[in-house]
Amino acid sequence: MRTSHDTFHLAIPARDLDETEQFYVRQLGCHLARRYADRITLNFFGDQLVCHLSPDEPRREPRLYPRHFGVTFARRDDFDALLRLVEIRKVPLFLPLATRFNGTVEEHHTIVLRDPTDNLLEFKHYEDPRMMY
Template identity: 75%
Template sequence: MRTGRDAFHLAIPARDLDEAAHFYWRQLGCPVARRYEDRITLDFFGDQVVCHLAPETPVTEPRLYPRHFGITFRERADFDNLLRLVEIRKVPVFQAARLRFEGTVEEHTTLVLRDPTDNLLEFKHYRDPRMMY
């Protein structure tokens, strides 16, 4: 079973590693842990995201489904802090913060960002933390 010492790992394409490092580190505050010619490894809110150089990644109009990744915050304050960071740093927003499933047990606020390679990142907070999973 996963413990707090473990980290989830996700590898994604990046057309340009400098752009990826700027977006994830300078805009979202996710430190670059390691950098090589062909990839950067990031501390993505306590988990590991690796951006692999893929300059041939086609430029397409991104869609939230079927593929995106992100963080579900347990605390509303953490979600709100991210919203402020996005506003202050003018992070590219794919879908502005909005409320989904209002009035139900699954009610949550969601925000979707777009990285320089058109990977989509969804950040959420559920009113009822039992709905996180």
């Protein structure tokens, strides 16, 4: 079972490492852990995100399903802080803030961002914390 000492690891493509670093570090506030000629490693909200240089990654119009990643915030304050950061830093949106499953136990607030390589990042918060998983 995962504990707070463990870190989830995700690797994604990046067409340009400078643009990728700009987005994740300067816009989202992630911590740059390491940078090499072929990848950057980030502290992505407490987990490890590795962006591998993939200049030949084909351009495509991204779709939210089936491939996206992000963070489900346990605390509404943390979700709201991210929303403020996105607004202040004018982070590119794929889908604006929305409420899904309104009036049900699965009700949650969500926003979807688009990185420079067209990877989609969903950030959300459930009103009922039991719905996080």
